[in-house]
Amino acid sequence: MAGLIKTALSLEHGQLPPSLHYESPNPQIDFGGRFRVNAGLTDWPSNGTPRRAGVSSFGIGGTNAHVVLEEAPAAEPSGPPSRPWQLLTLSARTPEALDQTTVRLGDHLWGHPGLELADVAFTLHTGRKGFEHRRMLVSSDLEDAASALAACDPERILDGRAESSGRLVSFLFPGLGDHYEGMGSGLYRSEPGFRERVDRCAEILRGELGLDLREVLYKEDEEPAATDRGPDLRRMLGRRQARELDRPSLAHAAIFVTEYALAGLLRDCGIEPAAMIGYSLGELTAACLAGVLTLEDALRLVVRRAKLAESLPVGAMLAVPLPEEELAPLLGDRLSLAAVNGPSLCVASGPVEAVEELETRLAGRGVVTRRLSASRGFHSREMEPLFEPLRELVSGFELRPPSIPYISTVTGTWITSAQATDPDYWANHLCRTVRFAEGVGELLRQPSPILLEVGPGHALGSFALQHPESGPGRTVLSSLRHSYECQPDQAVLLRSLGQLWLAGAEIDWAGFHAGERRRRMPLPTYPFQRERYWIEAAPAQPPGRP
Known part of the structure; x- marks a missing residue:
């Protein structure tokens, strides 16, 4: 065995070690000039062919x-x-071992400045087992990673405890409101899977929109730099000029395409939705991923129903912090209850004058409301003229039962095959109240759920966190930044993937690194917490007196 190990090391280093204690050959041995004993460490030339060596073992029992x-x-x-950006993942069986792992990796990175951070991340993903106590860091270069590990900055380094592996993830697809030009542009540049799906959708939509959606969506192609800090207050307060993407047909198409591509990218990484819920327009994304609608039919429905809405009079929508039973009597004949987002958070919708009147009445009562960025009174009786044209459109589709369970926000519970394949359901969809609070409650009642918002912002996640069913054992995450957040898109996505891993979700690292040429490298191994179990002898007793 020693000879086998020595030979393997000689092949690795390309050198021949000396034979111990050899000085000169026995004069009785005739080497014939073809053999020699190596007396010192020498290089082992390859001469253009692989180095080879033989190892013999002669057993005392006669086995050779x-x-x-x-x-x-x-x-x-x-x-x-x-x-x-790169995602570094660390784990251990105990918190003490996790701390030592962190220190040892940080020291190793400081001591090897020539390492490729992408290879370090690849080795941690594919060469280390995931234990219960976990830690993650998103970094852009080796020095930054070493510094963050040494400082153990809680804003950069996140901890988690995966008490059970394989936790199920539910996708939350937002609707209109938090979209912005340039959303997902960082992912479009750096993630081939995301880019391929966006390109496919954009080509399908050319005939429907009469333009290339990418030229509108990525008009602002600059995402926040890594050095940016703090939110963009102008965007947070909603102070921006009207833009081309505010047109319903373009806005709806951009939101659907972004959500579809982002969901596909997450699935490439092994994050498969066990369930889904879509807010208004987002339900079309869920239906498409569940196989109810083909991608082509879903895109056609998204654009044509938005264009039909554009033909209606301008309307408005108002977020009101009141329970449904208190708001309903105030709506009158012209306004509709558009959405119920929480126990005390609803949306009213209808003509602009009626919304303004309700806004004034509520302000007189001290109720602070917020006008939503919608140019039509969606999910109100204002949408009823669209029923027949939408029904005629959807009747031409081949609707299929869902292959992935998802929540209907029309009923607030699991959609049935009969509903999903009924053209009347989709024709009525834009006229009915969005019952998101009831629907997300169904997801929160699942065992140890992980809710992942797949789309711009984190409004749906905020509603979920405020829900009465929310509490310990429930994880709510977002995957794409809000317009006012100054963070690169890929850093946000990697942080979300890291948080999913911290919570116990399974990541397909092979899928995550697909298309890359990476290599594993030597990194610090596991810091075993050694304990002594030797039974100590009892101290000798002095002999007793006679």
């Missing part, structure tokens, strides 16, 4: 063995990193 070793082929060099 011989094995021929050949050097391993040269390791293929890593390719350039495809991502500007």
Whole structure:
């Protein structure tokens, strides 16, 4: 065994060690000029062919063995990193071991400044088992990662405890309101899976929109730099000029395409939705992913129902912090209850004059309301003229029962196959109240749920966190930044993937690194917490007196 190990090391390093204690050959041995004993450490030339060596073992019982070793082929060099940001994952069986793992990795990175951070991340993903106590960091370069690990900055380094693996994830798809030009542009540049899906949708939509959606969606192609800090207050307060993406047909198409591409990217990484819920327009994304609608039919429905809405008079929508039973008597004949987002959070919708009147009445009572960025009174009786044209459109689709369970926000519970395949359901969809609070309550009642918002912002996650069913054991995350958040898109997505891993969701690291040429490298191994179990002898007792 010692000879086998020595030979393997010689092949690895390309050197021949000396034979111990050898000085000169026995004069009785005739080497014939073909053999020699190595007296010192020498280089082992390859002469253009792989190095080979034989190892013999002669057993005292008469068993002889011989094995021929050949050097391993040269390791293929890593390719350039495809991502500007990297996700580092650490885990251990105990908190103490996790702390030691963090320190040892930080020291290793400081001591090896030539390492490729993408290869470090790849090794941590594919060469380390995921234990219960977990830690993650998103970083853009080796020095930054080493500094963050050394400082253990709680704003950069997140901890979690995966008490059970394989936790189920539910996707939440937002509707109109938090969209913005440039949403997902960082992912479009750096993630091939996201870009391919956006490109496919944009080509399908050329005939429906009469333009290339990418030229509108990515008109603002600059995402926040890594050095940006704090939110964009102008955007947070909603102070912006009207833009082309405010047109319902373009806005609806952009939201659907972004959500569809982002969901596909997450699925490439092994994050498969066990259930879904979509807010208004977001339900079309859920239906498409569940196989109810083909991608082509879903895109056609998204754009044509938005264009039909554009033909209606201008309307408005108002967020009101009141329970449904208190708001309903105030709506009168012209306004409708558009959405119930929480126990005390509803949306009224209808003509602009009626919304303004309700806004004034509530302000007189001291109720602070907020006008939503919608140019029509969606989910109100104002949408009823669209029923027949939408029914005629959907009747031409081949609707299928859902392959993934999802919540209907029309009923607030699980959609049935009969509803999903009924054209009347989809024709009525834009006229009915969005019962998101009831629907997300169904998801929160699942065992140890993880709710992931798949789309711009984190409004749905906020509603879920305020829900009475929310509490310990429930995880709510977002995956794409809000317009006012100054963070790169990919850093936000990697942070979300890291948080999913912290919570116990399974990540398909092979899918995550698909298309990359990465290599595993030597990194610090597990810091075992050694304990002494030796039974100590009892101290000797002095002999008693006679």
